[in-house]
Amino acid sequence: MAVTAATRPVRKRVVIIGGGFGGINAVTTLGKFPVDVTLVDRRNHHLFQPLLYQVALAVLSPADIAQPIRSLVRNHPNVDVLMDEAIGFDLAQRRVKLKTEVELEYDYLILATGSTHSYFGRDEWAKLAPGLKTVEDATEIRRRVLLAFELAERQMMETGTHPALNFVIIGGGPTGVELAGAISDIARLYMASDFRHIDPSMAKVLILEGSPNVLAAYPLDLQKKAIEQLAELGVKVRTGAHVTDVQPGYVMVGEERIDAVVTLWAAGVQASPLGKLLGVPTDKRGAVLVDCYLNPPGHPEIFICGDLAHFEQDGKQVPGVAQPAMQMGRYAAKRVGRLVAASLGSDGSGKDAQFRYFDKGDMATIGRKAAVAKIEWPFKAHWSGFPAWMTWLVVHIFFLIGFRNRLSVFRQWAWTYLTFSDGARLITGSQELPGWDTQGDHSGVVTTKPLDMNSPKT
Amino acid sequence: MAVTAATRPVRKRVVIIGGGFGGINAVTTLGKFPVDVTLVDRRNHHLFQPLLYQVALAVLSPADIAQPIRSLVRNHPNVDVLMDEAIGFDLAQRRVKLKTEVELEYDYLILATGSTHSYFGRDEWAKLAPGLKTVEDATEIRRRVLLAFELAERQMMETGTHPALNFVIIGGGPTGVELAGAISDIARLYMASDFRHIDPSMAKVLILEGSPNVLAAYPLDLQKKAIEQLAELGVKVRTGAHVTDVQPGYVMVGEERIDAVVTLWAAGVQASPLGKLLGVPTDKRGAVLVDCYLNPPGHPEIFICGDLAHFEQDGKQVPGVAQPAMQMGRYAAKRVGRLVAASLGSDGSGKDAQFRYFDKGDMATIGRKAAVAKIEWPFKAHWSGFPAWMTWLVVHIFFLIGFRNRLSVFRQWAWTYLTFSDGARLITGSQELPGWDTQGDHSGVVTTKPLDMNSPKT
Numbered sequence: 001m002a003v004t005a006a007t008r009p010v011r012k013r014v015v016i017i018g019g020g021f022g023g024i025n026a027v028t029t030l031g032k033f034p035v036d037v038t039l040v041d042r043r044n045h046h047l048f049q050p051l052l053y054q055v056a057l058a059v060l061s062p063a064d065i066a067q068p069i070r071s072l073v074r075n076h077p078n079v080d081v082l083m084d085e086a087i088g089f090d091l092a093q094r095r096v097k098l099k100t101e102v103e104l105e106y107d108y109l110i111l112a113t114g115s116t117h118s119y120f121g122r123d124e125w126a127k128l129a130p131g132l133k134t135v136e137d138a139t140e141i142r143r144r145v146l147l148a149f150e151l152a153e154r155q156m157m158e159t160g161t162h163p164a165l166n167f168v169i170i171g172g173g174p175t176g177v178e179l180a181g182a183i184s185d186i187a188r189l190y191m192a193s194d195f196r197h198i199d200p201s202m203a204k205v206l207i208l209e210g211s212p213n214v215l216a217a218y219p220l221d222l223q224k225k226a227i228e229q230l231a232e233l234g235v236k237v238r239t240g241a242h243v244t245d246v247q248p249g250y251v252m253v254g255e256e257r258i259d260a261v262v263t264l265w266a267a268g269v270q271a272s273p274l275g276k277l278l279g280v281p282t283d284k285r286g287a288v289l290v291d292c293y294l295n296p297p298g299h300p301e302i303f304i305c306g307d308l309a310h311f312e313q314d315g316k317q318v319p320g321v322a323q324p325a326m327q328m329g330r331y332a333a334k335r336v337g338r339l340v341a342a343s344l345g346s347d348g349s350g351k352d353a354q355f356r357y358f359d360k361g362d363m364a365t366i367g368r369k370a371a372v373a374k375i376e377w378p379f380k381a382h383w384s385g386f387p388a389w390m391t392w393l394v395v396h397i398f399f400l401i402g403f404r405n406r407l408s409v410f411r412q413w414a415w416t417y418l419t420f421s422d423g424a425r426l427i428t429g430s431q432e433l434p435g436w437d438t439q440g441d442h443s444g445v446v447t448t449k450p451l452d453m454n455s456p457k458t
Numbered sequence: 459m460a461v462t463a464a465t466r467p468v469r470k471r472v473v474i475i476g477g478g479f480g481g482i483n484a485v486t487t488l489g490k491f492p493v494d495v496t497l498v499d500r501r502n503h504h505l506f507q508p509l510l511y512q513v514a515l516a517v518l519s520p521a522d523i524a525q526p527i528r529s530l531v532r533n534h535p536n537v538d539v540l541m542d543e544a545i546g547f548d549l550a551q552r553r554v555k556l557k558t559e560v561e562l563e564y565d566y567l568i569l570a571t572g573s574t575h576s577y578f579g580r581d582e583w584a585k586l587a588p589g590l591k592t593v594e595d596a597t598e599i600r601r602r603v604l605l606a607f608e609l610a611e612r613q614m615m616e617t618g619t620h621p622a623l624n625f626v627i628i629g630g631g632p633t634g635v636e637l638a639g640a641i642s643d644i645a646r647l648y649m650a651s652d653f654r655h656i657d658p659s660m661a662k663v664l665i666l667e668g669s670p671n672v673l674a675a676y677p678l679d680l681q682k683k684a685i686e687q688l689a690e691l692g693v694k695v696r697t698g699a700h701v702t703d704v705q706p707g708y709v710m711v712g713e714e715r716i717d718a719v720v721t722l723w724a725a726g727v728q729a730s731p732l733g734k735l736l737g738v739p740t741d742k743r744g745a746v747l748v749d750c751y752l753n754p755p756g757h758p759e760i761f762i763c764g765d766l767a768h769f770e771q772d773g774k775q776v777p778g779v780a781q782p783a784m785q786m787g788r789y790a791a792k793r794v795g796r797l798v799a800a801s802l803g804s805d806g807s808g809k810d811a812q813f814r815y816f817d818k819g820d821m822a823t824i825g826r827k828a829a830v831a832k833i834e835w836p837f838k839a840h841w842s843g844f845p846a847w848m849t850w851l852v853v854h855i856f857f858l859i860g861f862r863n864r865l866s867v868f869r870q871w872a873w874t875y876l877t878f879s880d881g882a883r884l885i886t887g888s889q890e891l892p893g894w895d896t897q898g899d900h901s902g903v904v905t906t907k908p909l910d911m912n913s914p915k916t
Contacts, residue, residue, distance in 0.1 A: 044608055044885045061519040063882030070652035071883075080654050082615060083608040083889070095903065102616040103903045135886050150502055150541040157540060158560040194528035196538050411869070424521030425529075427502045428593050431541070445553065445561045 011036045011078075012340045015096055015106035017086045017274065019046045019069045021322045022112030022305030025329030031076025033337040038080040038104060040096070044068055045135075048400055050322055051409070052132055053175060056141040057182035058425045059416050064408050065400070066135060086113070088277050091299065108301050108336045111274060112329060115285075115307040115320060118268035125246040128434050131265040132175055139428060141264060145183060146427050148261040149191060149200055151436055156197040158444070163436075165203035168251055168260035170243050171267030172209030173216070174364040177226060179264055180205045181367030184233040189368065190416075190425075205234065206260075208241040208253060210267070215364060215372065217319055222372040225384035229370040243267075249435025261433065269320065271308050278302070283310045287320075292354035294332055300339075303332035311355070318357045322399075331355045363392045368417060469494045469536075470798045473554055473564035475544045475732065477504045477527045479780045480570030480763030483787030489534025491795040496538040496562060498554070502526055505593065506858055508780055509867070511633060513596040515640035516604065516883045517874050520593045522866050523858070544571070546735050549757065566759050566794045569732060570787060573743075573765040573778060576726035583704040586892050589723040590633055597886060599722060603641060604885045606719040607649060607658055609894055614655040616904055621894075623661035626709055626718035628701050629725030630667030631674070632822040635684060637722055638663045639825035642691040647826065648874075648883075663692065664718075666699040666711060668725070673822060673830065675777055680830040683842035687828040701725075707893025719891065727778065729766050736760070741768045745778075750812035752790055758797075761790035769813070776815045780857075789813045821850045826875060 012035045016023050019041035030037045048065040073079040088097040095103040117131035130140050152162040167183050169176045187203035215223050245252035250259045271286035280296035281289045287310035294303045306325030311318045318324045361375040373388035375381040400406045470493045474481050477499035488495045506523040531537040546555040553561040575589035588598050610620040625641050627634045645661035703710035708717045729744035738754035739747045745768035752761045764783030769776045776782045819833040829846035833839045858864045
């Protein structure tokens with residue numbers, strides 16, 4: 001019997017907040033179920049964050065790793081996309097408060113708003129040491145790194161000297177290591193023949209890590225390999241180095257001043273503030289403590305996915321990376337589907353399997369042809385160097401959402417890695433760097449004359 | 459005999475200001491001559507401006523049409539690139555004053571700093587109606603156009619109504635026509651299936667042109683064709699419409715108020731202010747009056763190229779488009795080379811041919827598969843519609859500087875035009891539009907529910 005509009009039961013309303021890996025995997029799964037879904041995000045695009053550092057370091061363009069959310073759900077007519085911001089909840093009335101003062105009703109809520117930088121209470125550092133979470137962050141980091149070389153060349157031509165090209169990265173997790181390797185690549189490989197007065201390969205990259213180890217989430221042998229591979233790229237690593245201040249042009253580690261033309265932040269993350277606004281228990285990062293169904297205690301209608309969820313498995317917290325977020329999103333969606341079916345008297349029993357993170361492993365790249373890979377599936381292995389990098393390459397191409405992006409990124413990589421040539425080395429926005437222009441006398445008359453190519457560079 | 463450093467004569471110094479079509483063609487030509495060249499630009503990239511509107515309308519990424527200037531001159535060791543800004547001249551001492559307070563000495567100066575928007579003294583309109591000259595302009599226009607659809611969808615879901623999607627373009631020259639066609643394309647083709655509550659194809663595009671004709675530089679038959687083709691895309695054209703005010707959310711034409719969710723400026727251009735700073739005669743747009751050698755009167759050592767030059771040929775001013783700029787840049791470089799050779803006692807006679815613009819024709823696209831083309835070479839013809847558009851496509855792919863970009867743009871176009879799918883539909887930056895949010899009551903509770911796909915849209 002055809003279900004007509006009049007006899008069709010009112011469909012359950014699912015609201016998803018956040019269009020990251022958790023939200024997108026939830027929404028595409030729910031698109032196949034008989035529910036009405038509204039996905040809310042401040043942005044109009046889903047970002048493939050594991051490659052964001054390549055946008056920051058000018059290998060890829062933003063459009064290569066971002067996909068409009070509407071395109072991703074185009075084939076699911078039961079899905080609404082709302083570009084808005086959630087600012088609070090009324091759990092009793094089952095409503096989400098939006099920035100536009102509208103309240104959105106839900107039967108099920110999937111919250112996947114991820115995490116943001118934490119400057120440990122020193123928010124004034126944010127302008128001096130940008131972190132890497134959004135497209136805007138990436139283009140800002142790109143601007144600063146490329147501009148540092150331009151300003152050094154200019155100052156060298158005009159005054160005969162320039163500040164040392166020290167790039168300081170605060171934080172030795174995967175993002176810090178990837179940024180460090182990529183800056184070293186840019187300086188040594190891609191820019192080598194572009195400047196006449198400075199020698200970009202003299203740039204120094206330093207990672208400051210507060211804990212005793214870089215890549216703390218990786219096994220010790222891979223941590224060691226990572227430091228070796230970083231050393232080969234000329235990247236220095238200082239562990240146990242607590243940054244006490246960030247200022248224009250330098251950072252302080254205790255009493256020691258370390259000059260920096262560009263300082264980047266890859267240290268702390270904190271969960272999205274929405275977790276705390278739920279009024280349920282959170283951990284010290286602000287992540288919501290969830291049970292084996294990804295529900296906060298007492299709220300079987302609310303699911304927390306991705307970085308915002310504090311989920312423990314086998315006594316260890318599942319890390320805030322892409323794979324668990326994707327799996328959580330799919331799990332939450334399927335469970336909602338099952339609960340809806342049960343409530344409609346269908347075969348859904350409501351007795352779902354509990355969520356379990358299926359760990360296929362984890363990887364971090366270190367420059368252009370090295371990486372560390374902790375492989376858990378389909379076999380267990382610790383790889384490093386070129387094989388790990390090739391694995392990283394294949395996996396990331398494979399997981400990139402959307403055929404168009406995949407092709408574009410592959411072509412871009414092939415071009416860049418084979419020719420050492422430009423990706424997207426555009427400087428947009430302001431032409432100032434915090435802390436620059438304090439050294440050297442800029443006035444005077446210059447007869448610019450290219451450096452003799454046979455003479456040694458600075 | 460090998461020339462050693464000691465016996466090598468001091469080389470002439472050429473300073474080029476501006477890395478647009480004029481400057482880049484001058485510098486790559488001079489790269490082969492025995493002179494020392496310094497190219498100064500505020501930007502680190504050369505922009506293929508004829509395709510900038512496609513960045514604005516999310517078909518291409520900025521990196522597709524921009525190339526770092528350093529890459530373009532990488533193989534010319536006699537060329538210096540300086541990311542700086544010229545702010546004045548000392549013609550007697552032959553020096554350029556830079557923003558960093560340094561002065562740059564030259565023997566020959568090539569000035570090619572192009573043009574910028576002119577708001578006819580109403581600079582406060584700039585924020586309300588952005589123009590299209592830089593990468594930042596393009597991403598700002600993209601942001602506004604895409605955001606208008608997002609905000610309309612949001613307002614429709616939340617209040618059941620939304621402001622009419624009127625896009626108003628002030629100015630009916632090639633840029634205005636190309637923007638109008640591209641907005642119409644986006645609305646009708648690429649976004650059609652992405653929204654559930656609004657119907658993007660109901661968007662209206664209006665061109666307001668003050669003069670009696672659109673595409674005034676084209677012959678009358680092509681102007682007529684252009685208006686016909688615009689009409690087919692649903693773009694309305696009002697000629698003789700003088701905009702008297704631009705406000706958030708609307709523009710005024712005399713006493714008439716025309717609502718606009720997005721207003722774009724494609725009306726006036728004025729020459730770069732550097733022309734006037736030279737202290738030589740300029741026309742009313744600020745362009746420098748040059749003689750048959752592209753020199754301002756009395757200054758055979760200074761060459762003005764591109765939009766900044768007011769050059770008349772056969773009683774008509776050569777237009778401010780890419781082709782003349784490229785030819786001027788190459789001409790100026792060759793003439794400098796000849797003058798230098800003459801001053802060194804070589805065979806250069808100094809008696810160069812005068813500059814003559816070789817007009818191959820001109821083209822403007824109108825949406826996805828129409829254009830007008832005034833062809834002057836290798837035969838004379840007036841084309842419109844699909845043949846003109848194909849010609850435009852081939853010529854633009856061919857002239858795109860750099861193999862990498864060419865391939866990328868071609869692939870992007872093929873993908874977009876064949877699949878009607880996304881180019882680079884990312885909204886970055888602020889989520890506010892000037893003049894939005896004045897209509898409708900946003901508070902209340904909404905049970906969002908996707909529109910029944912079978913029911914008519916708004």
